[in-house]
Amino acid sequence: MIAYHRPRSLQDALAIRATQDVAVIAGGTDVYPAHAGRRAWGDPTHKDVLDITAIPGLDRIEEGVGGWRIGCLVTWSALRHASLPPLFDGLKAAAREVGGTQVQNRGTIVGNLCTASPAGDGIPNLLALDAVVDVASARGRRVLPLGAFLSGYRATALAPDEIVTALLVSRQPRARGGFVKLGARRYLVISIAMAAGVVATDDADRITEARVAVGACSAVARRLPDLEDALRGAALREAAEVPEAAHLDALSPIDDVRASAAYRRDAALTLLRDLLRGLSA
Secondary structure: OOEEOOOHHHHHHHHHHHOEEEEEEEEOHHHHHHHHHHHHOOOOOEEEEOOOOOOOOOOOOOEOOOOEEEEEEEEHHHHHHHHOOOOHHHHHHHHHOOOOOHHHHHHHHHHHHHHOOOOOOHHHHHHOOOOOOEEOOOOOOEEEEEHHHHHEEEEEEEOOOOOOEEEEEEOOOOOOEEEEEEOOOOOOOOOOOOEEEEEOOOOOOOEEEEEEEOOOOOOOOEEEEHHHHHHHEEEHHHHHHOOHHHHHOOOOOOOOOOOOOOOHHHHHHHHHHHHHHHHHH
16 A cells, blocks of 8 residues: 655655655646556556645745745746746746646646656756756755756656755846747647747847757757857847757757657757747847
C-alpha cells in the first residue's frame, strides 16, 4: 500500500525526504501520466507520496531588492496573473501554453522544471531568465544555476533528500522576455520546437545583453551562446536578421513521432527569428 504524507512545515517535509524514498507532489499534474506510462511498460509500482501543498509560504511570488523569489507551489495561473515586469513576458506566454486551464490552475513552474522534460515549456524561459534553483534538505540549503540543475534527459542534480523550494530571478533593468513554440496544433500540444529569449537594450535600442534558449531540440533545453554573442551590439529592430543555421550547432534534435531532426532544426531557426521579431515590436 502506498503511504501518503502531507506535512505542514518544510522541516517535517525535509525530515521525511531524508529518511524515505518518496515522490514529491506539488500540482501533481504529471503523476497519473507518469504512472500510466510505467504500467504500459510492465511496472505497476509507485513510490510513497510526499504532498507539500500544505506547507505555508511556498505559493508566493516575492519581490526583494535584488529580484524575485518564485515559490515551488506557484502555479502557472498565479504567475500569469501576477504583476511582473516585461522581463517575465516569455514565462507568462509559456503559462498560457501549458495544457488547459485545469492544468494551469494546478501545475507549478517548479514541477515543470523538476520533470526535466526536453519539451517542458517553462525550462527555456527559465534559462533565458538566468534563474537560480533554491534547494533545501535536512543538511542545509544550496543554490544551483539552472544549467547545472538540469543534468540530462528527465534528470536533475537534485539529491534524494532534497526539495526545490523556489526559483530566484535577479533584477534586470531594461530587459524584456519572449517565447514562441511550434506544435502539431495550436493548443494543448507538446512542443516540436520552442524558443525563449530575454534581451536588454540601451537608450539607442541596441542590445546590451541577450540570453536565448531552445527547447525540444536536445536532451535538455539549451542556451545558444554563439547567437547571444552575435546579438550583443545589434539594433533590436534588426535582431531577427542575426540568427543563422550555424548558431544552432549546440543542438542535437532527434527523429520521433512529432517531427524529424531536420524539420526541428529548420523550425528552431524560424522560431528564433520570430522570437526576436516579436521582441523588437
